[in-house]
Amino acid sequence: MKNRRHKEILEIITQYDIGTQTELANLLRMRNFQITQATVSRDIKELGLVKSTDSNGNHKYVLPMDSSSGRELTRLERVIMDTVTEVDSTENLVLVKTLPGSANLLASLLDHSGWLEMMGTIAGDDTMLIIVKDKDNVPLICERIQKKMG
């Protein structure tokens, strides 16, 4: 039941400060996983856990922030996350509301984003319109933006 154990490991390391694999193996054994340090070593490798040094100089296993997301956010993604407040649509138009002053920036980024479904954008101060070629793609575009809004 490796999977069950992996979940347990993630819970344990968020709850306790685990400094060594033996320590973790012991906690797991208390929770009825009958395993050894060798297995923990493999689990840690598979989970992508990492032994980091905290501010007090102590070592501790953690799941690195960026291993869950896997990659850097692009500029477009960051700007969407930071400025978009609302997404709506009618027919072949997507209407995006942003914080004041941001709509032009966002439009400019989208124009260069390579999203082929778009014919173009128009932006005011806090509102932007995306004109979509085929209205079947409107939900796709909306979803793409909404997923990045956080």
Next chain:
Amino acid sequence: MKNRRHKEILEIITQYDIGTQTELANLLRMRNFQITQATVSRDIKELGLVKSTDSNGNHKYVLPMDSSSGRELTRLERVIMDTVTEVDSTENLVLVKTLPGSANLLASLLDHSGWLEMMGTIAGDDTMLIIVKDKDNVPLICERIQKKMG
């Protein structure tokens, strides 16, 4: 000499895949740092480096994304990072060039940033001016922005 070495270590690990401390120590010795694995162990601790497992199952030392900054970036910081291209100053004015269309957004964020040294901002399309109360504070403001530019 430790500081110089730390910089070198960061350069090395971004350039090569370093799997062990001995490996790193050898590279450093080739570069005229006369040190041993013990010192590398301490350096790694101080730098906050972390031995992570890549997708091929190989181990490798890296500087975790989030340990350098230690915290989430604010919206202001992200926007500066994403849009500012140039910072200059004369007298009590700081002139900030941005990517086209971003200056207003940036100005608006700065207006609400609580940077007390500023009297106010004026923004065009890709240029923003910060009016600083006391011209002694101009270098401070410039530096603050430049540090966030990446």
Next chain:
DNA sequence: CTATTTGCTGAATAATTATGCATGCATATG
């Protein structure tokens, strides 16, 4: 100037982690 403190380091070694090999189990294959 001498003593003391502080920081950095290597050597040796303790502590920890990764792995080669063997085993058991489950499932596919002939």
Next chain:
DNA sequence: CATATGCATGCATAATTATTCAGCAAATAG
């Protein structure tokens, strides 16, 4: 059924890393 294949695992141990102890040099205090 007999055999093969693929995991997951423990054991033993190799490989790697962290630390203890001692030395040394520079800075600081007396």
